[in-house]
Amino acid sequence: MRLAASNLAYGYADRKVGSGVTLELAAGEVLCLLGPNGSGKTTLFRTLLGLLPAQGGSVLLDGCDVQTLTRAAIARQVSYVPQAHGAFFPYTVREVVLMGRTAHMGLFAAPSARDYAAAVAAIKRMGLQHLADVAYTRISGGERQLVLIARALAQDARMVVMDEPTANLDFGNQVRVLERIRALADDGIGVLLSTHDPDHAFLCADRVAMLVQGELVACGTPAEEITAQRLKQLYGIDVAVTALALADARIRNVCLPLGAL
Amino acid sequence: MHSSGTDRSRTPVLGIAIALCALLLIVGVAFSVGQYPVSVTELLRVLQSWAGGAPHGLDPTLDTVVLEIRGPRILAALLVGAALAAAGAAYQNLFRNPLVSPDILGVSTGAAVGAVLGIFLSLGVVAIQSLAFAGGLAAVGMVYFVAKSVRGHDPLLVLVLAGVVLGSLLGACVALMKYLADPYNQLPAITYWLLGSLASTEARDLWIAAPLMLAGLLPLWLLRWRINVLSLDDEEARALGVATGRIRLMVIIGATLMTAAAVAISGVIGWIGLVIPHFARLLTGPDFSRLLPVSVLLGAGFLVAVDALARAIANVEVPLGVLTALVGAPLFLWQLATARRGWQ
Secondary structure, three states: OEEEEEEEEEEEOOEEEEEEEEEEEEOOOEEEEEOOOOOOHHHHHHHHOOOOOOOEEEEEEOOEEHHHOOHHHHHHHEEEEOOOOOOOOOOEHHHHHHHHHHHHOOOOOOOOHHHHHHHHHHHHHOOOHHHOOOEHHHOOHHHHHHHHHHHHHHOOOOEEEEOOOOOOOOHHHHHHHHHHHHHHHHOOOEEEEEOOOHHHHHHHOOEEEEEEOOEEEEEEOHHHHOOHHHHHHHHOOOEEEEEEEOOOOOEEEEEEEOOOO | OHHHHHHHHHHHHHHHHHHHHHHHHHHHHHHHOOOOOOOHHHHHHHHHHHOOOOOOOOOHHHHHHHHHHHHHHHHHHHHHHHHHHHHHHHHHHHOOOOOOOHHHHOHHHHHHHHHHHHHHOOOOHHHHHHHHHHHHHHHHHHHHHHHHHOOOOOHHHHHHHHHHHHHHHHHHHHHHHHHHOOOOOHHHHHHHHHHOOOOOOOHHHHHHHHHHHHHHHHHHHHOHHHHHHHOOOHHHHHHOOOOHHHHHHHHHHHHHHHHHHHHHHHOOOOOHHHHHHHHHHHHHOOOHHHHHHHHHHHHHHHHHHHHHHHHHOOOOOOOHHHHHHHHHHHHHHHHHHHOOOOOO
16 A cells, blocks of 8 residues: 655646655555645645645556546545644534545445444544534634544545644643554554654654655655754754653654754 | 434434424414414314315315415425525535525526516516526526636635626616516516515426425435535545535535525525524534434425415515515524524
8 A cells, every 4th residue: 555656746737836756655654744834745735635636747546646536535545634623513523523434435325333333433542532422613623633633543544644633732632643643553554744843753753754845855764864954954943953861761862943042 | 332322313303303393383373374264173174075085064165275275375385495495504514604595606596587587578477487497597507607617716715706796797687677677567576576475376386396396305315424524625525535526516406406496486585595504403413414304394384484474464465585584584693692502
């Protein structure tokens, strides 16, 4: 199972956002995408998911061009966790997670007992049981983010693309989501996520890719690629990257922004 | 998760039961009120003998009142109310906005142009109804194709804008024909049609309108789960595996068919498609597989009640469009002010 972009140009017909992106995501690995605001991360994700047509190059899902696949066929293989947002009607959390099952239902079908079971299991995995009957419109931004991840789990795809899954979360929930992402990869699911915190790549990623003005400037293991020099190139600030020996003798890399502070 | 399973099955049954009881009660009352009062026992005996029982031996006027005048009219109110409410519920999900009514894409204005043209040309009733129906379909078709040919924008926004623009253009056509119409014969007929009425409905109209409405309701019911997902962001719905463009087109066709058939026999009746789904949502929650049946029942009951009111409150018939606004607007505002369950 592979999601592969080769020499991909992406964006809109009248406004190119990026080009020359060659990237591969295999099942069972976590690939973390870093890049400053406006570097084209979300647009790249949309193109990888086939939501925007590629402006050049190709996106292959298991060897098939995503543009030739139906929406349902893509959704059964790749799920998408967008950034949490407002909602229009007070669907319950269970109903929202159940929507993740849509690609597995026939065009005229309603959710089956199996779909309900999958939704309940996904809600449990994200620890959201207490919210299952609460309206999605009434929970906090962070809780919505967790619900959207549960929806992606219910979708039962081998690949997950997550757009800043930690953006609205408190310190504890950020780490819990990263743990969940790691566990998903260990279960054989490929995860592509974007984040603004390079430490997150150290915490959960197998590989890291860096995007500047729509072009990949680095792609490799976090230990090799996340350096003070790279982070300066990405974010324009001075950062110290050091290894930290923990009490249990493990070594952890951490980033410490210096800037002018 | 046992308790949640029962929750799921209990709430819709309760909502549908409440709506159904209210509907039966309203229909009973609607049969008895009017210039010629009919008691419940009289009504039951007339219906019994009509259904094949022994002759009732009461005043034969009762037969005329119940079977030929009020019967078709109440049936028409049921159908029109149900159709407008169902179309409104579908459009509110489609456009992700609880303040949308079935005529957002210009079906009512299109129908008005057709009907007013028919009256202006002094055509017969059937021709006027057909022109209204065709006008409604043509207006929405035009809006859809205009929106389709504009690329590079949010498809929903373009649809709404095209609907607004075309709607106001068609509104100007109606105004022009009103201006040119004969003020003694045609103008009152036009005004009367534009305000909506079921007074002249005959059984024959229902035989044509009912199948059209059912044909429109069918896709809405079949696509009920996909319509839930349509209420998400367009991109999100697509990422979940929904071919949004195609589903949206099917929903528009279904809702337009229902609304155009309703408007063709009743004239323009506002507010039902806006207010009823809103109350149905309060009763059962937003899940479309429950929202649609409850909207249908509430819409049918609401219009039968309003139509009975239109016959009963004055010696002259009050136009339905006026009454639905008078009843609907305060209801809506009251609900807005007291609602605890918001959208955002």
